[in-house]
Amino acid sequence: MEWRKRAQGLAELATDPDSRWRTPVARTPRHQLAPRWWERDASGQWALRDGPSDPRAWADAAYADRSLITQVDGLHADKAEPHDHPEGLPESSATQAGLLVRMLCHARVGDGLSLLDLGTGAGGLTAYACHRLGDQHVTSLDVDPYLVSAAGERLAAMGHHPRMVTADATEYVPGAYDRVVCTVALAPGRGLASVIRAVRPGGRIATTLARTSLIVTGWKNEAGEIEGRVERDMAGFMLPRSGDAPRPDLxxxxxxxxxxxxxxxxxxxxxxxxxxxxxxxxxxxxxxxxxxxxxxxxxxxxxxxxxxxxxxxxxxxxxxxxxxxxxxxxxxxxxxxxxxxxxxxxxxxGALPLLGAKALITPDGAVHLSRGHWHASLGSPSAEAPR
Missing domain, CATH: 3.30.160.690 (Bacterial toxin RNase RnlA/LsoA, N repeated domain)
Incomplete structure (x- = not known):
């Protein structure tokens, strides 16, 4: 596949003309990160799409500014058969390039800084970060060993060799980082506290909160708190999959x-x-x-x-x-x-108080939001009702 012209077109869609992320997007063969994926067919079922068997459709999908679902209800597209039709929810994806760039920009990623990509997925954000920062500054973490392994092999084929880690970030994140970008939606409380501990003092995090589309960013102070805000931007990420905390059966x-x-x-x-x-x-x-x-x-x-x-x-x-x-x-x-x-x-x-609100994340992972006379707290046993 001649992908370079396609990748350049994606970079023009996903970045501003003066963005430092334009070159990383333009030089990443995104199709290699998602050779197979899931799409809804006409009946609404999840149907397997195999890129190598239809190169044009593969290129169209990979270089559109869209997310490609790679795992549904525990079944990764790499391991699926054509007759498989999983019935559950999406669990992993090759995330939309434009959204990855926005999260990297919210995190204020810069040269010489160490970065944790929390939620490896297909490896797109890791690839862009390796282009921009150098492999030695990038760590990619996911709870799913297969995702880490597959992304690592595909990144290596592109010439990237970041640190690849399999771990449950809601329990423990090895290492400390200048910047943390979360492409999973973290629940306030203990799980978020584990991630906050991995941010160095003076470092910065960009994450969304579970069951919301709120992007919360902030800097870590000497007290171990994150001081920041809810960005005037929104994103939808999947919940993390923790083996110790299964989703309640409702x-x-x-x-x-x-x-x-x-x-x-x-x-x-x-x-x-x-x-x-x-x-x-x-x-x-x-x-x-x-x-x-x-x-x-x-x-x-x-x-x-x-x-x-x-x-x-x-x-x-x-x-x-x-x-x-x-x-x-x-x-x-x-x-x-x-x-x-x-x-x-x-x-x-005419508006809700969320976007632009001040955000304080305490070391226990509780998230405190405020704007004017309105305030709300999430993830703390003593959290008050919003006012």
């Missing part, structure tokens, strides 16, 4: 949300929305009620949203198009009511 609660009449019913104020795609609403909901999981279904004319929480709370809102929804709720918290209060604030004030 299937039974989702079934209850679909079938039950609930403890309370009524008519909602606002139309049904797919909360997962409404990034700012989703982020504010997580800040307000941490731990909510989402579901969304559409029919010929109907839209239904589900919210469930590990404490047993659930909500269902269903309506035709933009009509006021019929809402059913149960459990310790009224989840749809919490969402409607957020939407009311957005409509009343």
């Amino acid at each position: 299937a039974e609660l989702f079934a209850r949300a679909r079938e039950s009449g609930g403890e309370e019913s009524g008519t909602g104020r606002y139309p049904v929305v797919d909360v997962a795609d409404a990034w700012e609403l989703r982020s504010m909901l997580e800040v307000t009620v941490p731990g909510v999981e989402l579901g969304y279904e559409t029919g010929d004319r109907t839209r239904t949203a589900y919210l469930v929480h590990p404490d047993g709370s659930w909500a269902r809102a269903s309506a035709e198009w933009t009509d006021p929804p019929e809402v059913h709720q149960a459990g310790p918290q009224r989840l749809w009511s919490a969402l409607e209060r957020i939407r009311n604030r957005l409509n009343t004030e």
